[in-house]
Amino acid sequence: MSKGYGQYCPLALAAELLCQRWTILVLSRLIDGCRRFNEIQAGVPGMSPSLLSKRLRELQDAGLVRKITAGGRQTSYELTDSGREAEAIVMSMAVWGQQWARDMEMADLDPEFLVWSLHMGVDVDSLPAERLVLEFEFSGCAHDCDRFWLVCEDRVVEMCVKDPGLEPDVTVQSDLRLFVEAWRGFRDLKQEIAEGNVRVFGPPELTRRLADWLLGSTLAPYPRKRQGRERQIWERQRSGSAERLPSGTP
Numbered sequence: 001m002s003k004g005y006g007q008y009c010p011l012a013l014a015a016e017l018l019c020q021r022w023t024i025l026v027l028s029r030l031i032d033g034c035r036r037f038n039e040i041q042a043g044v045p046g047m048s049p050s051l052l053s054k055r056l057r058e059l060q061d062a063g064l065v066r067k068i069t070a071g072g073r074q075t076s077y078e079l080t081d082s083g084r085e086a087e088a089i090v091m092s093m094a095v096w097g098q099q100w101a102r103d104m105e106m107a108d109l110d111p112e113f114l115v116w117s118l119h120m121g122v123d124v125d126s127l128p129a130e131r132l133v134l135e136f137e138f139s140g141c142a143h144d145c146d147r148f149w150l151v152c153e154d155r156v157v158e159m160c161v162k163d164p165g166l167e168p169d170v171t172v173q174s175d176l177r178l179f180v181e182a183w184r185g186f187r188d189l190k191q192e193i194a195e196g197n198v199r200v201f202g203p204p205e206l207t208r209r210l211a212d213w214l215l216g217s218t219l220a221p222y223p224r225k226r227q228g229r230e231r232q233i234w235e236r237q238r239s240g241s242a243e244r245l246p247s248g249t250p
Contacts, residue, residue, distance in 0.1 A: 115148040135168035170202035185220025
């Protein structure tokens with residue numbers, strides 16, 4: 001672990017661990033329910049495997065995470081009581097970030113993390129009984145990869161960064177920033193689809209249900225408070241929604 005603050009202050013002692021780069025995000029993935037190493041890594045796509053191993057060891061040493069080996073081969077990680085109590089800290093930071101952190105820049109728009117978030121935020125109970133393949137094509141990416149797939153079957157959603165070799169049932173085409181803004185709740189996804197800003201191709205009985213399958217970020221209900229582009233988008237969307245309400249609606 002990096003050198004501490006040299007302070008007995010409990011906040012300083014907590015920050016020694018939690019404020020190291022990537023640590024809070026690794027902890028968040030565990031809180032999200034990721035258990036296997038590759039599941040955690042998929043949720044932190046910009047993190048090297050060696051650094052992830054190091055951070056997991058540090059969390060184990062600090063007593064927030066325990067490592068479980070089944071049958072001498074399969075390894076998983078789970079939160080201890082201490083780790084579960086950190087959930088409130090992580091959630092509070094995330095809410096603050098949704099409301100007050102700086103506006104996103106191009107370098108922040110990681111399509112792989114977006115699709116990981118999508119696969120964690122699918123309403124599996126509303127999916128059709130048969131296998132469903134969703135293909136996402138993003139423009140405006142600063143990253144090399146701009147096509148991703150979600151394969152949904154038996155209420156399990158798998159994210160694919162390589163073509164799974166299955167014909168897509170629904171194809172979604174969108175500017176990456178716009179879709180991230182919709183996912184975070186600054187825009188209304190149904191409205192963006194209706195206006196043609198997000199293009200959806202496939203059988204009508206499937207395409208019209210896309211926005212219902214994607215639940216959006218768990219932080220989307222929290223309003224944007226920092227002044228800037230994202231606040232303006234959120235306010236326009238909110239104002240537009242209000243204008244479309246039926247007469248007499250409070």
